[in-house]
Amino acid sequence: MASPGKLVTKFTNGYLLKNGQIVPGDLWISSETGQIISPQSAFYSSHLTPDKVVDLDGRIISPGFIDVQINGCYNFDFSMPDAEYAPKLAHTHRQMIKTGLTSYVATVISTRPESYHSVLPHLGPSGKDRDPGKGCESLGAHVEGPFLSPVRNGIHNPDVLREAHSWSDIEECYGASNLRNIRYITAAPEVGKMMSLIPEFVSRGIVVSIGHSDATFEQAQSAIAAGASMVTHLFNAMRPFGHREPGIFGLLGQSAPSTPVATPKHSRPGSASTSPRGSPRSSRRSTPRSSLSISTSAADLEKEARCVQPFYGLIADGVHLSPQALKIAYSAHPQGAILVTDAQKFAGCPDGVYDWRGEDRFVKEGKVLKLESNGRIAGSVVDLIDCVNNFMRFTGCGLAKALECVTSTPAKMLGKDVEKSKGRLEVGMDADLVILDEAPDGDLSVHQVWKFGVQVV
Numbered sequence: 001m002a003s004p005g006k007l008v009t010k011f012t013n014g015y016l017l018k019n020g021q022i023v024p025g026d027l028w029i030s031s032e033t034g035q036i037i038s039p040q041s042a043f044y045s046s047h048l049t050p051d052k053v054v055d056l057d058g059r060i061i062s063p064g065f066i067d068v069q070i071n072g073c074y075n076f077d078f079s080m081p082d083a084e085y086a087p088k089l090a091h092t093h094r095q096m097i098k099t100g101l102t103s104y105v106a107t108v109i110s111t112r113p114e115s116y117h118s119v120l121p122h123l124g125p126s127g128k129d130r131d132p133g134k135g136c137e138s139l140g141a142h143v144e145g146p147f148l149s150p151v152r153n154g155i156h157n158p159d160v161l162r163e164a165h166s167w168s169d170i171e172e173c174y175g176a177s178n179l180r181n182i183r184y185i186t187a188a189p190e191v192g193k194m195m196s197l198i199p200e201f202v203s204r205g206i207v208v209s210i211g212h213s214d215a216t217f218e219q220a221q222s223a224i225a226a227g228a229s230m231v232t233h234l235f236n237a238m239r240p241f242g243h244r245e246p247g248i249f250g251l252l253g254q255s256a257p258s259t260p261v262a263t264p265k266h267s268r269p270g271s272a273s274t275s276p277r278g279s280p281r282s283s284r285r286s287t288p289r290s291s292l293s294i295s296t297s298a299a300d301l302e303k304e305a306r307c308v309q310p311f312y313g314l315i316a317d318g319v320h321l322s323p324q325a326l327k328i329a330y331s332a333h334p335q336g337a338i339l340v341t342d343a344q345k346f347a348g349c350p351d352g353v354y355d356w357r358g359e360d361r362f363v364k365e366g367k368v369l370k371l372e373s374n375g376r377i378a379g380s381v382v383d384l385i386d387c388v389n390n391f392m393r394f395t396g397c398g399l400a401k402a403l404e405c406v407t408s409t410p411a412k413m414l415g416k417d418v419e420k421s422k423g424r425l426e427v428g429m430d431a432d433l434v435i436l437d438e439a440p441d442g443d444l445s446v447h448q449v450w451k452f453g454v455q456v457v
Helices: 039-045 085-099 113-122 167-174 176-181 194-203 217-226 247-253 298-306 323-332 384-395 399-404 408-414
Strands: 008-018 021-030 035-037 052-055 060-063 065-070 101-109 137-144 182-187 207-210 311-314 337-339 352-356 360-365 368-371 377-380 433-438 444-451
Touching: 008 399, 021 039, 021 399, 035 039, 065 137, 065 384, 065 408, 085 101, 085 113, 085 444, 101 113, 113 137, 113 167, 113 176, 167 176, 167 194, 176 182, 194 207, 194 217, 207 217, 217 247, 217 298, 247 323, 311 323, 311 408, 323 384, 337 384, 337 408, 384 399, 384 444
Parallel strands: 008 052, 008 060, 065 101, 101 137, 137 182, 182 207, 311 337
Antiparallel strands: 008 021, 021 035, 060 433, 352 360, 360 368, 368 377, 433 444
């Protein structure tokens, strides 16, 4: 049996999100390891029986939700230095998890170096502390700026935007010791020398996302070839799509070169993916490749690298993007879609007018947040479950595919260290779970939340 206080829990009579489908099945988890366990190994090898059986009564188990772009919530702003920053952050973690958000990447928007130096030490990955009572887990920080285009700044203060011309500019801005706490950066590749700095970020394990950028399609391709792999809040704060100059959005519509290119010794060959209906899609590469029969040139590899389709964030709050825009993007590249809230500190707060950093005031009306001075959209105040429900309605992608946009796909984008433990209901993965009710109209709601094998909501 499990050790006293350490429980093996079995979920039964419900459905699981697995391999892009909602399927009936049981799930076993251990609060001792904080992971999903194999029922066969537990029962036959370890002679364990469940200490607790949860009858799901037809409910759905999803991996815990992951939000990779959230600025704050419950009246706490991740970007604002505060003498009580640490305890306020800890309180916010305990509130966030109630919405089904078990892991997140805190967004720090464009600010001055002294503010980055103050907040980033608090925002590193917290996974080593596997205490479920502490709530939502940090996966690191997302620095959205300040290396952005002044003509695509959105609500970012233009007075704090800057250019990077060397790696020392990066270290001076964020603090050299704080770089280990940064999971990914949003930058405009055409600003300063950022294009040449992308490989250095990638070599340090920092994901580079294109955003708040006036980049042309050609410049966006160059950024992808340099190692960028994500686009921040697609459509928003970037050059509009044009039929002759598609801008950053054009990255979703590109295809692999028609000329076969050899796979380098340590690269992965292309593989078929699966459509929402379960039928195989064709590989992104039009021709099978063999490193034994086709020679590789630097030009060929460069050409192929430029044609990689990136991950991309979508704010499916019903305000930032029209249903048609969401559907077009998802249809172009479903495997890259990641739903984000881009939530501001006023998420979870009552409607009203709020001061914001002494720079402007925000007006919150329901799920809409605008700058009082000019009426410009200023982030969202939704939860990820709202985005999932909107996305299903707007795109018709289905429940399983919508849930993947807040589970396995963001985990994959964030890197192998996250992908190996988050986002899937597989043996050995962290037992971060959301139990979902499904209404007659198809909308989902959060019924229970489990963190590291322990029910917390």
